Structures are given as structure tokens and as C-alpha cells.
Amino acid sequence: xxxxxxxxxxxxxxxxxxxxxxxxxxxxxxxxxxxxxxxxxxxxxxxxxxxxxxxxxxxxxxxxxxxxxxxxxxxxxxxxxxxxxxxxxxxxxxxxxxxxxxxxxxxxxxxxxxxxxxxxxxxxxxxxxxxxxxxxxxxxxxxxxxxxxxxxxxxxxxxxxxxxxxxxxxxxxxxxxxxxxxxxxxxxxxxxxxxxxxxxxxxxxxxxxxxxxxxxxxxxxxxxxxxxxxxxxxxxxxxxxxxxxxxxxxxxxxxxxxxxxxxxxxxxxxxxxxxxxxxxxxxxxxxxxxxxxxxxxxxxxxxxxxxxxxxxxxxxxxxxxxxxxxxxxxxxxxxxxxxxxxxxxxxxxxxxxxxxxxxxxxxxxxxxxxxxxxxxxxxxxxxxxxxxxxxxxxxxxxxxxxxxxxxxxxxxxxxxxxxxxxxxxxxxxxxxxxxxxxxxxxxxxxxxxxxxxxxxxxxxxxxxxxxxxxxxxxxxxxxxxxxxxxxxxxxxxxxxxxxxxxxxxxxx
Numbered sequence: 214x215x216x217x218x219x220x221x222x223x224x225x226x227x228x229x230x231x232x233x234x235x236x237x238x239x240x241x242x243x244x245x246x247x248x249x250x251x252x253x254x255x256x257x258x259x260x261x262x263x264x265x266x267x268x269x270x271x272x273x274x275x276x277x278x279x280x281x282x283x284x285x286x287x288x289x290x291x292x293x294x295x296x297x298x299x300x301x302x303x304x305x306x307x308x309x310x311x312x313x314x315x316x317x318x319x320x321x322x323x324x325x326x327x328x329x330x331x332x333x334x335x336x337x338x339x340x341x342x343x344x345x346x347x348x349x350x351x352x353x354x355x356x357x358x359x360x361x362x363x364x365x366x367x368x369x370x371x372x373x374x375x376x377x378x379x380x381x382x383x384x385x386x387x388x389x390x391x392x393x394x395x396x397x398x399x400x401x402x403x404x405x406x407x408x409x410x411x412x413x414x415x416x417x418x419x420x421x422x423x424x425x426x427x428x429x430x431x432x433x434x435x436x437x438x439x440x441x442x443x444x445x446x447x448x449x450x451x452x453x454x455x456x457x458x459x460x461x462x463x464x465x466x467x468x469x470x471x472x473x474x475x476x477x478x479x480x481x482x483x484x485x486x487x488x489x490x491x492x493x494x495x496x497x498x499x500x501x502x503x504x505x506x507x508x509x510x511x512x513x514x515x516x517x518x519x520x521x522x523x524x525x526x527x528x529x530x531x532x533x534x535x536x537x538x539x540x541x542x543x544x545x546x547x548x549x550x551x552x553x554x555x556x557x558x559x560x561x562x563x564x565x566x567x568x569x570x571x572x573x574x575x576x577x578x579x580x581x582x583x584x585x586x587x588x589x590x591x592x593x594x595x596x597x598x599x600x601x602x603x604x605x606x607x608x609x610x611x612x613x614x615x616x617x618x619x620x621x622x623x624x625x626x627x628x629x630x631x632x633x634x635x636x637x638x639x640x641x642x643x644x645x646x647x648x649x650x651x652x653x654x655x656x657x658x659x660x661x662x663x664x665x666x667x668x669x670x671x672x673x674x675x676x677x678x679x680x681x682x683x684x685x686x687x688x689x690x691x692x693x694x695x696x697x698x699x700x701x702x703x704x705x706x707x708x709x710x711x712x713x714x715x716x717x718x719x720x721x
Contacts, residue, residue, distance in 0.1 A: 248336065252336050255333055255334065255336060256333055256336055256337050259332070259333045259337065259348055259349045259350065259351075260346055260347065260348060260349075261302075261347040261348075261349055262347075263347075263538070263539050264282060264304075264347060264539075265282065265283070265302050265347070265349070265536060265537065265539075266283075266536045266539065266540070267282060267283025267284055267285050267300075267302050267536070268283070268284065268285045268286060268535075268536075268619075268620055268621035268623070268624065269283050269284045269285070269286070269396065269406055269407045269620065270282070270283040270395045271283045271284060271394065271395055271396050271404065271406060272390075272393055272394055272395050273388050273390065273394045273396075273398065273404050274306070274388065274389050274390045274393075275370070275371050275386035275387065275388055275389070276309075276371075276386040276387055276389065277306060277307060277389055278305070278306055278307045278308075278309040278386065279303060279304070279305060279306060279309060279339065279342075279371060279386065280303065280304040280306055281301065281302070281303060281369065281404065281406075282302040282303065282304055282347070283302050284299060284300065284301055284302070284367075284369075284406045284407060285299070285300040285302075285535060285536075285621075286298070286299060286367075286407060286409065286619075287299075287300075287624075287626045288409065288624075288626055288627060289409055289410060289618075289619040289624075289627065290409065290410045290411075290412050291356055291409055291410075291411060291412070292356070292411070292412055292413065292414065293356055293357060293358050293359065293360045293362075293411060293413075294356065294357075294358040295356055296353045296354065296355055296356065297319075297353070297354045297356060297409060298351065298352070298353050298354075299317075299351075299352045299353075299354060299367065300349060300350065300351050300352070300535075301315070301332075301348075301349075301350040301351075301352065301369070302347065302348070302349060302350075303332065303342075303347070303348040303350060304345075304346070304347050304348075305339075305342035305343055305344050305345065305346045305347075305348070306344060307344055308342070308343070308344065309339050309340060309342065310340050311340060311373065311375075312340070312373055312374045312375040312376075313338070313339040313340065313371050313372070313373060313374070313386070314329055314330070314331060314338070314339070314371065314372060314373075314374040315329065315330055315331065315332065315339070315350070315369065315370075315371055316328075316329045316369065316370050316371070316372050316385075317329065317330070317352070317354070317367065317368070317369050318367070318368040318369075318403065319354055319356075319365055319366075319367055320365060320366050320368065321360065321361060321363055321364055321365030321366065321411060322361035322362075322363050322365075323361075324360060324361055326354075326357065326360075328352065328354050329372075329374075330352060332348050332350040333348070333350055333351075334351075337350075339371065356411065360411055361411065362411050362412060362413055363410070363411055364408050364409075364410055364411075365408060365409055365410075365411050366405060366407070366408045367405070367406050367407055367408065367409075368399070368403040368404060368405055368406070369403070369404050369406055370385050370386065370402055370403050370404055371385065371386040372384060372385045372386075373385075385402045386402075387402060388402060388404065418616075418629060418630055419448070419615070419616045419629040419630070420596075420629060420630035420631070420632055421447055421468065421599075421615075421629065421630070421631055421632070422632050422634050423468045423469060423470055423475075423631050423632065423633050423634065424443075424444060424469055424634050424636055424637055424638045425469065425470060425471065425634065425635055425636065425637050426440035426441075426444075426469040426470060426471045426476065426637070427439055427440060427442050427443065427637040427638065428440045428442065430469070430471075430476055430577075430579070432553045432554070432555050432577050432578075432579050433555050433557070433577065434555040434556045434557030434575050434576065434577045435557055435575075435577070436467070436478055436575060436577060440469060440471075440476065441467065441469065441476075441478070442638075443637070443638035444467045444468070444469045444638060445467070445638070446465040446466065446467050446480070447465055447466045447467070447468075447601065447615050448465075448615070449463040449464065449465055450462075450463065450464040450465070450466075450601070450602075450603055450613035450614055450615055451613065451614065451617050452611070452612065452613065452614075452617070453612055453614060453617055453618065453619060453620060454617060454619065455617035458611065458613055460482070461482055461484065461609060462482060462603075462605060462609060462611050462613060463482060464479060464480065464481050464482070464503075464603040464613050465479075465480050466478060466479045466480070466503075466601050466615065467480075468631065470591060470633060471591070472590075472591050473581060473582065473583075473591070474551075474579045474580060474581055474582065475579075475580040475582065476577070476578065476579055476580075477505055477578045477580065477601070478575065478576065478577045478578065479503040479521075479575065479576045479578075479601070479603065480573065480575050481501075481503065481573055481574050481575070481576070481603060481605075482572070482573045483501065483523075483560070483571055483572070483573055483574055483605065483607075483608065484570075484571055484572070484607075484608035484609065485565065485571055485607035485608030485609075486501060486523045486558055486560050486561070486562045486563070486571045486574050486607070487500055487501050487523070487562070487563055487606065487607040488500035488501045488502060488522040488523050488524055488526070488562075488563070488606075489563055490522060490526060491524075491526060492526065493526070493527060493528070493529075493548065494527075494528050494529070494530070494544040494545075495526060495528065497520045497521075497522045497526055497528045498520060498528075498604055499606070500522070500604075500606045500607070501522065501523050501604065501605055501606055501607060502520050502521065502522050502603075502604050503520065503521055503576050503601070503602065503603050504518065504519065504520045504601070504602040504603070504604070504622065505517075505518075505519040505520075505578070505580075505599070505601055505602075506518050506519075506598075506599065506600045506601075506602070506622065506623075506625075506628065507519070507580075507585065507597060507598070507599055508597060508598030508599065508625055508628055509585060509587055509588050509592070509597050509598075510595070510597065510598075511596055511597055511598035511628075511630060512598075513598065513625050513626050514533075514534060514625075515531065515532060515533050515534065515586065515587070516531075516532055516598070516623075516625055517529070517530070517531050517532075517547065517585060517586065518530045518531075518532065518543070518623075519549075519552070519578070519580065521554040521556070521576045521578055522556075523556050523558060523562050523574050523576070524556065524562055524563070525554050525555060525556050527549075527552060527554055528544065529544065529547050529548065529549050529552060530543035530544040530546070530547055531543055531546045531547040531586050532623070535623050535624070535625055536621075536623050547586065549580070549581060549584040549585075550584070551579075551581035551584050552578070552579065552580055552581065552584070553578070553579045554576060554577070554578045554579075555576075555577050556574055556575065556576050556577075557574065557575045557577075558571070558573075558574040558575075559571070559572045559573045559574065560572055560573070560574070562574070571608070591633070592633045593633060593635055594633060594634075594635060595633050596630050596631065596632050596633070597630070597631045597633070598625065598628040598629070598630065598631075599615075599628055599629055599630065599631040600614060600615055600616050600618065600622070600627075600628045600629055601614065601615040602614045602615075602622055615629055616628060616629035
């Protein structure tokens with residue numbers, strides 16, 4: 214499709230063509246082949262009962278007949294030779310008979326590949342859509358092995374296939390609501406829906422070893438129990454695009470576990486601790502909040518979202534797949550009675566004129582294994598998908614994450630990995646004295662088979678394998694060793710150009 218014209222009436226057939234058609238009994242449209250039961254099931258599953266909340270909202274109306282609601286991308290980095298999964302969300306506004314088809318262009322560094330298709334794996338063409346239907350259209354785009362490295366952009370639209378195939382006439386549906394469209398629309402009518410980076414080698418998935426607690430933990434927000442002894446923090450959170458955050462936003466988290474619970478603690482620098490939302494499953498994400506996303510088994514499918522505000526309010530939800538069902542239904546599906554959260558604030562929460570200086574807050578959270586959907590015991594030795602987030606609203610508006618996922622916290626495919634180790638890292642009960650003549654060794658349950666000296670909370674430093682940092686008093690922000698000066702980065706929380714990011718106050 215190298216040329217483009219506005220939609221025009223189909224040209225009359227020439228007399229010669231008409232006679233030729235008459236000689237074979239006239240022009241007949243091919244019959245639509247009936248779907249098998251399996252094909253019909255796939256179509257039925259693709260019809261959504263409620264509007265989705267896509268990673269990239271678009272809201273483009275084409276010829277008043279079809280609306281592109283938005284798009285999900287399963288990754289932001291892809292290697293040549295791999296596949297990129299794109300999920301399109303379409304809404305039928307009016308019937309659109311004829312040979313309309315979806316076109317997709319994947320372009321980067323002067324190279325274009327085309328991926329024209331009918332929705333739902335070629336089973337559900339636009340001519341069969343009924344007004345009011347919302348169609349979830351999953352498409353896999355194969356990236357050629359020789360595709361150039363760098364940024365590649367996705368374009369989409371709807372064209373009249375017969376006009377192109379028979380006359381090379383490029384007739385496209387026009388975008389009729391350009392001022393309301395949330396992404397760029399090119400002069401040739403193509404909708405620019407987002408971009409990915411083509412990389413030679415994919416970055417290693419960040420992981421964190423989650424050590425078994427060395428002792429009991431009391432949930433009070435203090436992090437001074439024996440169970441937290443020696444537990445290393447995560448690396449400092451980064452912006453959604455992966456850029457470094459300033460020290461005033463540099464959140465870290467710690468994780469440990471026992472037979473009954475997962476424990477997660479966040480240390481959050483904050484000059485204005487604020488969240489007025491109240492009640493179970495309130496919209497905590499509209500103000501200061503920390504969030505935990507768990508994907509048991511790291512299968513990239515269903516996952517749990519948990520949130521805690523500085524006042525200790527809890528949001529918990531269970532999603533069957535990325536952002537499905539809508540958050541209200543997902544929240545109604547999960548209420549973890551055994552989940553407990555306590556906050557210790559260095560300052561005053563929701564107070565701005567009391568003369569007290571806010572500096573940070575610590576959230577300590579207990580999550581019962583058996584209340585997580587599909588989980589019946591502690592994941593000893595297992596690896597789960599996980600990500601951790603922080604939203605700051607008030608003194609500084611920003612978003613941070615342990616693992617950068619681009620514009621959507623629900624990007625399950627980009628989560629980090631939590632590796633649940635059976636070893637402990639802190640002080641444990643003394644092991645029995647070995648019999649004379651025997652060698653002490655790895656039966657204590659402590660990494661390396663020895664009992665390390667007591668380590669105060671916060672003494673392990675940054676990400677695993679980094680040099681130890683000075684110990685912090687219990688309940689204070691863990692100090693972070695200064696990092697080398699980074700290259701210039703976008704403003705905190707801002708992805709690279711063309712990569713949309715959610716603004717504080719949007720749906721989780």
C-alpha cells in the first residue's frame with residue numbers, strides 16, 4: 214500500500230469486463246463458509262462483555278462505523294526473530310458491509326513489514342461485526358531475523374481489500390474524531406499506536422532471592438523483628454521507562470516468608486505523606502500508595518494485585534488475564550481476610566499545617582499463602598512472577614517500579630522474578646552442638662551451613678550482590694549508596710517518546 218486516496222465510489226466495470234463476467238454466469242460473491250464449533254467458540258471468547266482498560270488507549274473512530282478502543286503490547290523490547298504479541302480492542306458502531314480489512318504496518322529504520330488480517334485469527338471479518346460488539350483481536354507479529362535494531366513503530370487502520378487487490382486503489386476508512394484520539398494520526402490516515410525497541414540481546418529478567426525468615430515477625434511497620442534480620446532490599450525503584458529516580462523518591466522493598474505468610478515491606482521517602490481514600494478496595498492508587506503484583510508460577514496469566522496506603526487501607530484484586538475483568542469485578546473476586554498491613558510514618562499522615570516535617574513511611578504487609586488463588590502452600594524453592602510499585606502524589610508526583618514495565622503496571626510479561634529460597638540470612642536459633650569429631654556443616658538451614666552474626670535490618674545494602682550499606686535504625690529509610698551519574702534521562706516517570714505512561718489517578 215504505497216498510495217492512498219479518500220474513500221470513493223467503486224468505478225464502473227468496463228464493457229469488456231462486464232461481457233467477460235457475463236460469459237461465466239455473472240459476478241457472484243463466494244459463500245461464507247460456516248464456522249466449526251471450535252471456531253465459533255474462539256469468536257465468542259473474543260467478544261467482551263464490558264469495555265477494556267488497554268495499556269495504550271486510542272479512541273479512534275473510523276468512518277463512524279468502528280472504534281479502536283486501544284492496544285496491549287506484551288513487551289517493550291523484542292529481538293529480531295522473535296514474536297511481538299499485539300492485542301487490539303475494537304468496538305462496532307455500525308454495520309460495515311464489504312471487504313474491509315485491518316492493516317498493520319511495523320516500521321523501523323526505513324524497513325516496513327505488513328500484517329493485514331481479519332480479526333480473531335482470520336475468523337471474524339469486519340463485515341460480520343454487529344453494532345455494540347467489543348472485539349478482542351490478538352495478533353502475533355513475527356519480527357524478521359534481519360530487522361534493524363532500534364525503535365520500531367506500529368501503525369494500524371482499515372482498508373478496502375478488493376479495491377487494493379484488483380486495482381491497487383488504496384481506500385481507507387477515515388479517522389473522523391481526530392481531536393479526541395489519544396495517539397498521533399498521520400496525514401495518510403494511519404493511526405500510530407505505539408513503539409517497541411528492537412534489541413540484539415534481551416535484557417536479563419531482574420530477580421530477587423526471597424529468603425526464609427530467620428524468626429517471627431510482628432506486623433507493626435517497624436521492621437525490627439528477628440524475621441527481618443539480614444533480609445536484603447531490592448535495588449532502588451526506577452521510573453516506568455527505567456530511568457533513575459532522585460533520592461527523594463528512591464523506594465526500596467524487602468521480602469521474606471515462612472510456612473504461612475509472605476512478608477513484604479516498603480521504605481518510602483516522602484515529603485508529604487497523603488492518602489485520604491478510605492475503605493476496602495477504594496481507589497488507593499489515586500494518591501500515595503505501594504503495590505504488589507504476584508503471578509504464582511510465573512505463567513503470565515492470572516495474577517493478584519495488592520495495594521496499601523499510608524493509612525493502612527488495603528486493596529486486593531484477582532485478574533484472570535491482563536486487566537481482565539475490569540478492576541471493580543477483579544476486586545470483588547478477592548478479599549483476603551488474613552492480609553494485614555501496618556504503617557510507621559516519619560511525619561504526620563494527611564496533615565500539612567501541623568508543623569511536623571514528613572520524611573518517609575514504612576509499610577509492613579503480611580499475605581497468607583492459602584488465600585492466594587490457586588495456591589495451597591508456601592512456594593518453597595519455586596519462582597514466581599512479581600513486581601512492586603510506588604505512586605507518589607502530593608509533595609512530588611511520580612511513579613516507580615522495581616522492574617520497569619513501560620506504560621502499564623499490569624504488563625505481566627515484563628514482571629521480575631521472586632525466587633523463594635529455603636535458606637535464611639539472619640540470626641536463627643543456635644543449632645545443636647555437633648558430636649565430638651564431626652564437622653559443622655550445611656544442616657542448619659542457613660546459607661552456607663553457618664550461622665552469620667546478627668545483621669540489623671537495612672545492613673545488606675542495595676540489590677543482591679552489591680556492597681553492604683551502613684545499618685539504619687529500625688523504621689527509618691534504608692540509605693542507598695550513591696550511584697554513578699547516569700546519562701540524561703527523561704523526567705521521572707516519563708517513558709521515551711511515543712511510549713505512553715499512566716498518569717497518577719488513573720485506574721490501577
